[in-house]
Amino acid sequence: MTPPKPASRPDKVSLLRYLRLFRADILSAQPARLYRAWMAEFRTPFFRSYLCNDPALVDLVLKARPADFPKSTRINEGLRPLLGNSVFVTNGAVWQRQRRIIDPAFEGGRLRDTFPAMLAAGRAAVARLAPGVTEIEGHTSHAAADVIFRTLFSIPIEHAVARAVFDQFRDYQRTQPILNLAAFVPLPRWMPRFHRRRTLRTARAxxxxxxxxxxxxxxxxxxxxxxxxxxxxxxxxxDPVTGDRFDTAEMVDQVAIFFLAGHETSASALAWALYLLATHPQAQERVAAEAAAFAADPSFGALSKLRFTRDVFREALRLYPPVPMMVRETTEPERFRDRDVAPGAQVVLSPWHLHRHERIWDTPDAFDPDRWSREETRACAREAYMPFSAGPRVCTGAGFAMVEGPLLLAQIVAAFRLQAEGPPPVPVAHLTVRARDGIRLRLTPRPPG
Structure with missing residues (x-):
């Protein structure tokens, strides 16, 4: 079956209608033409935005001249009560300093050190699952949060403080913090951002x-x-340049984004990967075979045995990139595809549309993990695959996620046979790409051995 995809809006709608659609779901608020367009311009009374699917423009913004296209403050406005001045929202010298301190913790050698904690979190996740029908997104959120706390602070999710953070974050998500007025209307710095009281309360907690x-x-x-x-x-x-270290306040900002990015995005990708396997039994059995071989030697070096499992996770990230859109801003006059772009314009880069672009990918809406072993996919992967962004601002935890995801996926599939239940889930995007009404799977224990 073709994996579910949200319906697109009509090509032309009023600004009020667009804002209402955007508030309900970012993805279905976009027109279908974006799956074929190289660029699209959107005009509002307050700003202009340009969605860029042209690989050359994406490369320009993220890799060739990233300093000229800083992160837009608009989308981040709603997240500031939680994230403060974290690496996710900063630009320029502040961001560079933060990355110089953070990046060494996620270098290759450190992944080996975090592997035992990931493995333990996966085993705990399997132990929490029970035969029968379950809503799997809740379980993947729990598992991903457990990974974060075990690798970051050496405590399991059952720890009182870790559990409290997890519970408060679920409440925070329900407030839809990204849908802030400042995302749509340019507000002066002194003006209040009108965050919901619940958003502020849960962020403080x-x-x-x-x-x-x-x-x-x-x-x-x-x-x-x-x-x-x-x-x-x-x-x-x-910091190798200044010699400074993070103080407590700065570390709180960074931990907040580690939890948001490391937990929420991993939970989203893992849930969709499990759903895709539940609806594609042959692929599921191939993962189960790899998982059985890995279970005989569950070591960091044995992760190489999960080659197809890794491709399944990569394909899930292609079809359901956890962060569906990222926004940059022009700082000087630009020329995009023979069109003049003024300073202050919003440049939208959409992994969601780029990963499903009809002029780039073969059968873009199909679940095909084997595409990653074919030669023609290499160019697509270079030009139109960026679940973790790209260039200097690529997610520092990308390598971490590509160990965590296949590992947890293999552990769950080794223990249970998966089958989809009920109507297909409808993807929606707020903080990350989730299912509107959850993802229901029937779990049947696999025989031992």
């Missing part, structure tokens, strides 16, 4: 809990008793 974890870790580092995990690595790394 999450940050207070993270501050508690961070302050405790600071004390453990000072006493020489801190575990050698990601939090310790980041908090003890000095």
């Amino acid at each position: 999450i940050r207070a809990l993270i501050e508690q974890l961070t302050a405790t870790r600071m004390a453990e580092i000072a006493a020489g008793t801190a575990p050698d995990d990601l939090a310790t690595k980041i908090m003890t790394t000095a």
